[in-house]
Amino acid sequence: MTMMAGLTPQHFDWRMEGRVAVINLRRPERKNPLTFESYAELRDTFRDMVYAEDVDVVVFTPNGGNFCSGGDVHDIIGPLVKMDMKELLAFTRMTGDLVKAILGCGKPVISAVDGVCVGAGAIIAMASDLRLATPAAKTAFLFNRVGLAGCDMGACAMLPRIIGQGRAAELLYTGRVMSAEEGASWGFYNALHEEGELIAAALKLAGRIASGPTFANMMTKTQLNHEWSMTPEQAIEAEAQAQALCMQTQDFERAYHAFVAGEKPVFEGN
16 A cells, blocks of 8 residues: 655646545646656556555646647647657557556546646546536647547547437537536536635545545446446346445444434444
């Protein structure tokens, strides 16, 4: 196990709010683009989070009124057009590994989206467990608009499960912007908040989740991801095993005793 409160990343900002890790990308003057280095550092950070004892929830926040403008045109797109197939595949696998790391980190992840949220930025939001946004959020899976397929970083697998096959197909074929109102009505966004209230709302939600049974939350995230490829029978059996493990935790016993005493349980994550 490890402690991550003192993490000092080189390519994004990190701070702790209690047991909630708060991340935002840098360079707001460029709408917070991703680079080769920030992709890799984010991937490694989420991989390490599996073993973090002091992080229960992660929140991605906007910076300077925008969430993320995707891969940097000069730092990523330019170099990509000069790479051979082996180098390109190494890059696309690396970006996909960031999504895998977010899915596999064992911590609920919340994206708080304002302004521009496009390309890989939209993918980060998609890969999060929960998404909040402002009315000004503009989300686009714009790969098609730069001559690429919509099937990037798991979008063709994950986006239809969130908003439906037809809606996902339209966004991925056209690369058009999904408005905040569309995102909320389609289920991409869990709620909309005014700009001045967004981060506070995200942290409040994160705090509520962090105060819950964190081992059980990890199990919920694991099953939400793993059951995509299971039959209903397999899923029911997997959930039976997962729930039996949760029933062995002290948090389960704490909840029982609190209920009997007419009190609110105080969970400790074990």
